[in-house]
Amino acid sequence: MLRRMSTEDRRRREREARETLFIERAHARIREDGLLGLQMSKLAADCEYATGTLYQHFESREDLLAAVAARSTRARAARFHAIPGLELGTRARMLAIVLTDIDFAAGNPDYYRLMQYLVTEVVWANVSAARRTALLEAARPISEAVRAVVAEARANGDLPPAREMGEEEMGLGPWALNVGMQSLANARGLLDAYDIHRPYDHLIRHFHALLTGWRWEPRLDPDEPAVVRAETARVRAALAAAGIDTRPVEREGAAAD
Amino acid sequence: MLRRMSTEDRRRREREARETLFIERAHARIREDGLLGLQMSKLAADCEYATGTLYQHFESREDLLAAVAARSTRARAARFHAIPGLELGTRARMLAIVLTDIDFAAGNPDYYRLMQYLVTEVVWANVSAARRTALLEAARPISEAVRAVVAEARANGDLPPAREMGEEEMGLGPWALNVGMQSLANARGLLDAYDIHRPYDHLIRHFHALLTGWRWEPRLDPDEPAVVRAETARVRAALAAAGIDTRPVEREGAAAD
DNA sequence: ACAGTTTTTGAACTCGATTCAAAACTGTCC
């Protein structure tokens, strides 16, 4: 009886280890060869398992992609956890969230591409319900961080309490701005066609405009490049001091080696 | 000699007509059965041509999708042409642009999904260079409308001339906000998970916050629901008065029947 | 009518995701 339980335990652990192996190798392949470079049979062979075994973990290729995305999202989300507790005003902490995400995107260029591809109806339709919720769940800490900062800002008067809007809906603005800029920045050739460069600098300025428009104190004029830059530097320094990791995801598992 | 030229002419016309047929039928299929419902051989059969003939017009399935997108984009872009000339202040005309796009998205729910899918690296890589530029070109009138309104606003003092920012870069904010919100709104289950509803209402409010943050006159407090609603109604009325078409794309070719 | 050229055709090919019957393995009971 006891023996059986411990064997079952071991088998579950082994199964999980194998799943992790699949996910990590898949991620590596995507990083190296792009999404097209990921082939189910090749990946299985890479990991020294049969194709069928891979399908015992993932219902489909899309399901595997969702699992990879969930893992990366967990790494991404972890960075936001400490932000609400930083020694900065609420508005600066909001900027910290945006900067953290910009840095993450810079360090993991495949991440947004993968997410963009995943939420496509064609792909999303083939992701199992379990993985979908897992992916949404993985991102929760991010919205939680935003919610917390917005709530605090309202409580202490930095931000007037908006009518007909919850904390989530206030956070929706910066969120959409962020997602939209990532989208545009990732669409090869698009911004170039309009002769727009350094999209993330513009993201930061428009972000300040948005917050100032909501009267989030201390108001900051988005049209003062020196002020904007100084504020960015100040918040980046606070992030670095708090030891918020800015390395790409691939390195984070290194401790396990 | 003359005969040859006129035959060549007729053939070119026929070829173009056939291409249009392919594109329209493809669009219809996508509208009815989704992106997955579009199959090259089925589409060819639908149009009573062989599969190979389809491939004389489009290098690949993705290429065809890009052609469909370009057609829709042209229809979308046409709506923006008249906006800079409307009898409204610059800020209201900016809102008119956003509202027009929201309406377009509402009438053509497959459009943003298609675009989102297209700009994915995996898909975009298989689109021929000619179609890529055609698609970018099709969207030009939109950015042109934005550019014109921003330029006028700066010229007449509605908007302080921002340092280190061209008209395009000023328009990038609303653009990113728009794209981002469409993205989020289209990702099935995403906003629901955060209990956010009516994303386009929030888009409008954040849009006002953004413009007010840039000190675009007349400033409008995004936190005055009644004022925001009234302004939306006023601009919508002006759009309707100008006869700016708000019907879905599928109907627009009806005159050709 | 005819030889050469272009266009169209659709069956065959390709390639990768997915399946599933057989093989290997595991733990149990006599």
Place this chain on the structure above:
DNA sequence: GGACAGTTTTGAATCGAGTTCAAAAACTGT
């Protein structure tokens, strides 16, 4: 120890949709 039932793994076979291309048809000018 070995036969047995259940479970897991295997990888060759299947499947499906995009793409190709050799042959047929249509067209061209003479």
